Amino acid sequence: AQSVAQPEDQVNVAEGNPLTVKCTYSVSGNPYLFWYVQYPNRGLQFLLKYITGDNLVKGSYGFEAEFNKSQTSFHLKKPSALVSDSALYFCAFSNDYKLSFGAGTTVTVRA
Amino acid sequence: DAGITQSPRHKVTETGTPVTLRCHQTENHRYMYWYRQDPGHGLRLIHYSYGVKDTDKGEVSDGYSVSRSKTEDFLLTLESATSSQTSVYFCATLDPTDTQYFGPGTRLTVL
Numbered sequence: 001a002q003s004v005a006q007p008e009d010q011v012n013v014a015e016g017n018p019l020t021v022k023c024t025y026s027v028s029g030n031p032y033l034f035w036y037v038q039y040p041n042r043g044l045q046f047l048l049k050y051i052t053g054d055n056l057v058k059g060s061y062g063f064e065a066e067f068n069k070s071q072t073s074f075h076l077k078k079p080s081a082l083v084s085d086s087a088l089y090f091c092a093f094s095n096d097y098k099l100s101f102g103a104g105t106t107v108t109v110r111a
Numbered sequence: 112d113a114g115i116t117q118s119p120r121h122k123v124t125e126t127g128t129p130v131t132l133r134c135h136q137t138e139n140h141r142y143m144y145w146y147r148q149d150p151g152h153g154l155r156l157i158h159y160s161y162g163v164k165d166t167d168k169g170e171v172s173d174g175y176s177v178s179r180s181k182t183e184d185f186l187l188t189l190e191s192a193t194s195s196q197t198s199v200y201f202c203a204t205l206d207p208t209d210t211q212y213f214g215p216g217t218r219l220t221v222l
Contacts, residue, residue, distance in 0.1 A: 032209070043201060044154070044213040051209070090153055097142055097161075098169065099203075099211055101153035 002027045004074075004091045006102035014110055019081035021105050023074045023091030032094035033074045035065055038104075039087045047089075050074060061085070081109045114138045115214035117202050123220045130189040132217050134202030136182075142205035143185040145169075145177060147198040148216075154201060160185055192221045 036044040048059025114137035146154040156169030158177040202214040
Protein backbone atom coordinates (compact mmCIF):
# COMPACT_ATOMS: atom_id res chain seq x y z
CA ALA A 1 0.00 0.00 0.00
CA GLN A 2 1.17 3.52 -0.76
CA SER A 3 1.97 5.71 2.20
CA VAL A 4 4.05 8.45 3.75
CA ALA A 5 5.74 8.12 7.10
CA GLN A 6 6.96 10.67 9.59
CA PRO A 7 9.47 8.79 11.72
CA GLU A 8 9.64 11.37 14.52
CA ASP A 9 6.65 12.13 16.72
CA GLN A 10 8.41 15.16 18.17
CA VAL A 11 11.25 17.47 17.21
CA ASN A 12 12.74 19.94 19.65
CA VAL A 13 15.13 22.68 18.58
CA ALA A 14 16.46 25.95 19.94
CA GLU A 15 15.45 29.19 18.29
CA GLY A 16 17.91 30.16 15.59
CA ASN A 17 19.01 26.58 14.94
CA PRO A 18 18.18 24.66 11.76
CA LEU A 19 14.91 22.75 11.77
CA THR A 20 14.34 19.50 9.90
CA VAL A 21 11.12 17.50 9.87
CA LYS A 22 11.46 14.13 8.20
CA CYS A 23 9.13 12.41 5.74
CA THR A 24 9.66 9.25 3.75
CA TYR A 25 7.34 7.94 1.09
CA SER A 26 6.33 4.68 -0.47
CA VAL A 27 4.45 5.81 -3.56
CA SER A 28 4.52 4.33 -7.02
CA GLY A 29 5.18 6.41 -10.08
CA ASN A 30 5.84 10.13 -9.74
CA PRO A 31 4.65 11.17 -6.29
CA TYR A 32 2.84 14.40 -5.56
CA LEU A 33 4.06 15.35 -2.07
CA PHE A 34 2.87 18.06 0.28
CA TRP A 35 3.66 19.67 3.62
CA TYR A 36 1.02 21.26 5.81
CA VAL A 37 1.30 22.96 9.20
CA GLN A 38 -1.33 23.14 11.94
CA TYR A 39 -1.08 25.73 14.67
CA PRO A 40 -2.97 25.06 17.93
CA ASN A 41 -6.75 25.02 17.49
CA ARG A 42 -6.46 25.94 13.84
CA GLY A 43 -6.99 24.26 10.50
CA LEU A 44 -4.21 23.02 8.27
CA GLN A 45 -2.21 25.54 6.29
CA PHE A 46 -0.47 24.62 3.04
CA LEU A 47 3.30 25.11 3.14
CA LEU A 48 4.66 23.66 -0.09
CA LYS A 49 4.40 20.84 -2.60
CA TYR A 50 6.47 18.81 -5.02
CA ILE A 51 4.85 17.86 -8.30
CA THR A 52 7.74 17.72 -10.75
CA GLY A 53 10.83 19.69 -11.71
CA ASP A 54 13.36 21.14 -9.29
CA ASN A 55 14.00 18.83 -6.35
CA LEU A 56 14.30 21.80 -3.97
CA VAL A 57 10.91 23.33 -3.31
CA LYS A 58 10.50 26.64 -1.52
CA GLY A 59 7.35 27.43 0.39
CA SER A 60 5.72 29.73 2.89
CA TYR A 61 7.28 31.17 6.06
CA GLY A 62 10.85 30.43 4.93
CA PHE A 63 10.37 26.66 4.70
CA GLU A 64 11.78 24.48 1.96
CA ALA A 65 11.80 20.78 1.20
CA GLU A 66 14.04 18.55 -0.85
CA PHE A 67 12.65 15.70 -2.92
CA ASN A 68 15.14 12.84 -2.89
CA LYS A 69 14.14 9.99 -5.15
CA SER A 70 16.99 7.66 -4.23
CA GLN A 71 16.21 7.93 -0.52
CA THR A 72 12.43 8.23 -1.07
CA SER A 73 12.39 11.23 1.22
CA PHE A 74 10.81 14.68 1.28
CA HIS A 75 12.20 16.37 4.38
CA LEU A 76 11.01 19.81 5.43
CA LYS A 77 13.70 22.30 6.42
CA LYS A 78 14.12 25.79 7.75
CA PRO A 79 17.58 27.29 8.19
CA SER A 80 16.76 29.25 11.35
CA ALA A 81 13.79 28.22 13.47
CA LEU A 82 11.52 30.68 15.27
CA VAL A 83 9.48 30.11 18.42
CA SER A 84 6.43 30.83 16.27
CA ASP A 85 7.27 27.74 14.15
CA SER A 86 6.12 25.56 17.04
CA ALA A 87 3.23 23.57 15.56
CA LEU A 88 2.13 20.20 14.20
CA TYR A 89 3.51 19.37 10.77
CA PHE A 90 2.02 16.89 8.31
CA CYS A 91 3.51 15.29 5.25
CA ALA A 92 1.03 13.99 2.66
CA PHE A 93 0.86 12.49 -0.81
CA SER A 94 -1.83 12.88 -3.42
CA ASN A 95 -3.33 9.94 -5.26
CA ASP A 96 -6.12 10.63 -7.72
CA TYR A 97 -6.84 14.04 -6.11
CA LYS A 98 -7.08 12.52 -2.62
CA LEU A 99 -4.58 13.21 0.14
CA SER A 100 -3.13 10.60 2.48
CA PHE A 101 -1.32 11.96 5.50
CA GLY A 102 1.46 10.92 7.79
CA ALA A 103 0.73 10.85 11.51
CA GLY A 104 2.29 14.24 12.10
CA THR A 105 5.36 15.64 13.87
CA THR A 106 5.07 18.07 16.74
CA VAL A 107 7.75 20.74 16.55
CA THR A 108 8.72 22.71 19.62
CA VAL A 109 11.12 25.61 19.25
CA ARG A 110 12.47 26.85 22.58
CA ALA A 111 13.57 30.42 23.11
CA ASP B 112 -8.32 29.61 4.19
CA ALA B 113 -9.50 29.77 0.57
CA GLY B 114 -13.00 30.91 1.49
CA ILE B 115 -14.02 27.78 3.41
CA THR B 116 -16.30 27.96 6.42
CA GLN B 117 -17.55 25.13 8.58
CA SER B 118 -20.54 25.04 10.88
CA PRO B 119 -20.96 24.45 13.68
CA ARG B 120 -17.43 24.95 15.00
CA HIS B 121 -18.16 22.98 18.16
CA LYS B 122 -20.84 20.46 18.93
CA VAL B 123 -21.62 18.15 21.81
CA THR B 124 -24.20 15.46 21.20
CA GLU B 125 -25.36 12.18 22.63
CA THR B 126 -24.88 8.67 21.32
CA GLY B 127 -27.54 7.69 18.82
CA THR B 128 -28.51 11.17 17.70
CA PRO B 129 -28.11 12.36 14.10
CA VAL B 130 -25.57 15.08 13.40
CA THR B 131 -24.97 17.14 10.26
CA LEU B 132 -21.86 19.20 9.65
CA ARG B 133 -21.79 21.83 6.93
CA CYS B 134 -18.95 23.00 4.73
CA HIS B 135 -19.37 26.08 2.59
CA GLN B 136 -16.91 27.38 -0.01
CA THR B 137 -16.87 30.57 -2.04
CA GLU B 138 -14.21 29.58 -4.63
CA ASN B 139 -16.39 27.47 -6.92
CA HIS B 140 -13.99 24.53 -6.61
CA ARG B 141 -15.19 21.26 -8.07
CA TYR B 142 -13.65 18.87 -5.53
CA MET B 143 -14.58 18.95 -1.84
CA TYR B 144 -13.50 16.63 0.97
CA TRP B 145 -14.29 15.64 4.53
CA TYR B 146 -11.50 14.42 6.81
CA ARG B 147 -11.34 13.50 10.46
CA GLN B 148 -8.31 14.15 12.65
CA ASP B 149 -7.43 11.88 15.54
CA PRO B 150 -4.20 11.75 17.57
CA GLY B 151 -1.66 9.39 16.05
CA HIS B 152 -3.56 9.05 12.77
CA GLY B 153 -3.06 12.36 11.06
CA LEU B 154 -6.04 13.17 8.88
CA ARG B 155 -8.08 10.43 7.26
CA LEU B 156 -10.45 10.88 4.35
CA ILE B 157 -14.11 10.14 5.06
CA HIS B 158 -15.86 11.07 1.81
CA TYR B 159 -15.21 13.35 -1.09
CA SER B 160 -17.15 14.96 -3.92
CA TYR B 161 -16.06 15.61 -7.49
CA GLY B 162 -19.13 17.59 -8.47
CA VAL B 163 -22.74 18.29 -7.62
CA LYS B 164 -24.39 15.00 -6.65
CA ASP B 165 -21.12 13.14 -7.35
CA THR B 166 -19.58 11.65 -4.21
CA ASP B 167 -17.41 8.71 -3.26
CA LYS B 168 -16.12 6.96 -0.17
CA GLY B 169 -12.79 7.52 1.48
CA GLU B 170 -10.73 5.47 3.88
CA VAL B 171 -13.05 5.72 6.91
CA SER B 172 -16.56 6.12 5.49
CA ASP B 173 -18.50 3.67 7.70
CA GLY B 174 -21.16 5.48 9.72
CA TYR B 175 -21.02 8.61 7.58
CA SER B 176 -22.96 9.89 4.59
CA VAL B 177 -22.56 13.02 2.50
CA SER B 178 -24.57 15.15 0.14
CA ARG B 179 -23.74 17.88 -2.32
CA SER B 180 -26.72 19.59 -3.90
CA LYS B 181 -24.87 22.81 -4.72
CA THR B 182 -21.28 23.49 -5.73
CA GLU B 183 -20.67 25.58 -2.64
CA ASP B 184 -22.03 23.25 0.04
CA PHE B 185 -20.89 19.80 1.17
CA LEU B 186 -22.73 18.19 4.08
CA LEU B 187 -21.45 15.39 6.30
CA THR B 188 -24.07 13.40 8.24
CA LEU B 189 -23.63 11.00 11.10
CA GLU B 190 -26.91 9.09 11.00
CA SER B 191 -26.53 7.76 14.55
CA ALA B 192 -23.52 9.21 16.34
CA THR B 193 -21.23 6.93 18.33
CA SER B 194 -18.46 7.78 20.79
CA SER B 195 -15.89 6.58 18.24
CA GLN B 196 -16.93 9.48 16.03
CA THR B 197 -15.71 12.01 18.58
CA SER B 198 -13.10 13.83 16.55
CA VAL B 199 -12.16 17.03 14.79
CA TYR B 200 -13.64 17.22 11.31
CA PHE B 201 -12.06 19.22 8.50
CA CYS B 202 -13.45 20.16 5.16
CA ALA B 203 -11.18 20.92 2.21
CA THR B 204 -11.43 21.98 -1.41
CA LEU B 205 -9.07 21.42 -4.34
CA ASP B 206 -7.86 24.47 -6.18
CA PRO B 207 -6.85 24.56 -9.89
CA THR B 208 -3.18 23.92 -8.97
CA ASP B 209 -4.19 20.59 -7.38
CA THR B 210 -3.61 21.93 -3.87
CA GLN B 211 -6.11 21.23 -1.11
CA TYR B 212 -7.03 24.04 1.26
CA PHE B 213 -8.71 23.39 4.57
CA GLY B 214 -11.46 24.92 6.62
CA PRO B 215 -11.12 25.80 10.32
CA GLY B 216 -12.55 22.51 11.57
CA THR B 217 -15.46 21.31 13.69
CA ARG B 218 -14.83 19.73 17.07
CA LEU B 219 -17.47 17.05 17.69
CA THR B 220 -17.93 15.33 21.03
CA VAL B 221 -20.28 12.36 21.27
CA LEU B 222 -21.19 11.50 24.86
